[in-house]
Amino acid sequence: MRPITSIAATRPLSKSAVRAVVAVTALALAGASLCLGASEATAAPVEGAACATKSSTQTLAAVAEGINATSCQAVGDYVEIDSSGGFYIPKAGEGTAVTATMADGSAVAIEVFTSTAGDVSLSVSGPSDSAVVKKAGAARDAARKKGQRWQGGSERPINVNSGAQKSSASTGQSVAAAVTRCSSSTYSTLKGKWHHNPYLIVNTSEGLPSGVKGSAFLQIARDSMNTWVNVTDACSVADSMTRTATIYENNYSNSNINGANNACASSSDGFHVVDFGNLTGGTVGLACSRYVWVLGWRTNEVDVRLDNSSRSWVTSTSGCTGSKYDVRSVLTHELGHFWGLADQYASSTSQLTMYGYSSTCSTTQRTLGKGDALGINALY
Numbered sequence: 001m002r003p004i005t006s007i008a009a010t011r012p013l014s015k016s017a018v019r020a021v022v023a024v025t026a027l028a029l030a031g032a033s034l035c036l037g038a039s040e041a042t043a044a045p046v047e048g049a050a051c052a053t054k055s056s057t058q059t060l061a062a063v064a065e066g067i068n069a070t071s072c073q074a075v076g077d078y079v080e081i082d083s084s085g086g087f088y089i090p091k092a093g094e095g096t097a098v099t100a101t102m103a104d105g106s107a108v109a110i111e112v113f114t115s116t117a118g119d120v121s122l123s124v125s126g127p128s129d130s131a132v133v134k135k136a137g138a139a140r141d142a143a144r145k146k147g148q149r150w151q152g153g154s155e156r157p158i159n160v161n162s163g164a165q166k167s168s169a170s171t172g173q174s175v176a177a178a179v180t181r182c183s184s185s186t187y188s189t190l191k192g193k194w195h196h197n198p199y200l201i202v203n204t205s206e207g208l209p210s211g212v213k214g215s216a217f218l219q220i221a222r223d224s225m226n227t228w229v230n231v232t233d234a235c236s237v238a239d240s241m242t243r244t245a246t247i248y249e250n251n252y253s254n255s256n257i258n259g260a261n262n263a264c265a266s267s268s269d270g271f272h273v274v275d276f277g278n279l280t281g282g283t284v285g286l287a288c289s290r291y292v293w294v295l296g297w298r299t300n301e302v303d304v305r306l307d308n309s310s311r312s313w314v315t316s317t318s319g320c321t322g323s324k325y326d327v328r329s330v331l332t333h334e335l336g337h338f339w340g341l342a343d344q345y346a347s348s349t350s351q352l353t354m355y356g357y358s359s360t361c362s363t364t365q366r367t368l369g370k371g372d373a374l375g376i377n378a379l380y
């Protein structure tokens with residue numbers, strides 16, 4: 001068991017959390033209460049919250065009905081939503097967001113947060129035909145039927161945001177209006193953001209797929225990062241983004257991602273890494289963001305992985321054939337998640353970097369659209 005050293009674990013307000021977790025540190029925290037005014041610290045399940053104790057796994061149904069990670073001893077337990085995705089329950093005051101780009105073209109985001117009082121909430125976003133979205137919605141509906149409600153009448157344990165399915169482009173018929181990367185101002189954000197200038201380590205040695213040289217991968221990472229930092233070529237939207245990021249290279253760091261179930265690993269390792277490695281099923285790329293509650297949800301770790309188990313990749317704009325993916329296009333999209341932007345699903349956003357669908361050999365997402373630029377400026 002790890003010692004309780006994080007800021008989050010030493011800042012709970014609720015009586016139950018203080019009683020259960022940090023009684024020994026409570027005296028030192030008399031001044032902390034002013035820091036926690038938002039609902040993260042106070043929302044709590046009402047009665048009858050499910051709790052599968054003495055099990056190394058908690059169920060989605062239990063989460064939907066409301067569990068307290070502390071009293072259920074659920075911290076670090078894995079919750080499977082679908083064979084292609086799930087999450088580990090964070091400790092009090094921490095959260096994770098996993099955003100996955102799938103080979104069928106769709107994308108899903110799974111965000112899970114444990115309040116400083118220990119209450120677990122989940123947000124699942126994706127197209128309405130996504131298996132993960134369907135299962136999360138079914139669990140939410142089942143909990144509703146059982147009458148589970150959180151204080152204030154909210155149904156906070158599971159929030160499902162389903163977007164449109166990918167529209168068929170095969171008809172060749174004209175659409176209502178021309179969609180360009182500059183025609184949509186739409187963006188949305190994940191829950192957390194950086195409060196300092198982050199770095200990113202590029203593993204330029206391990207797991208590189210054939211055709212991808214380490215030197216090329218490093219350069220692509222620099223270029224993709226600079227696209228966001230400099231708000232490059234973004235439909236005349238001025239660069240007001242105030243953060244920068246440092247790119248490092250090594251040959252041994254790995255993303256803190258559990259490729260076997262496409263989840264953020266069960267605990268933080270403190271390093272921000274992009275690598276090529278194993279992802280399960282139809283996952284092309286995946287970003288895992290970790291948050292800690294300190295006057296809001298602050299990003300404190302992000303890892304990105306590009307799949308080398310079932311995917312082929314190219315680094316050049318020319319010569320892409322078949323079912324290959326453009327490294328820079330996919331990585332620029334994933335780095336949007338690195339900064340805290342969320343996927344978009346509306347067809348009007350189809351030319352944006354943060355569009356939640358990707359296509360083989362497409363380089364569209366290399367270049368920011370208007371919504372992407374407005375989003376990064378708004379975050380930073």
Ligand SMILES: [Zn+2]
Binds near residue numbers: 343
């Ligand atoms: Zn995405």
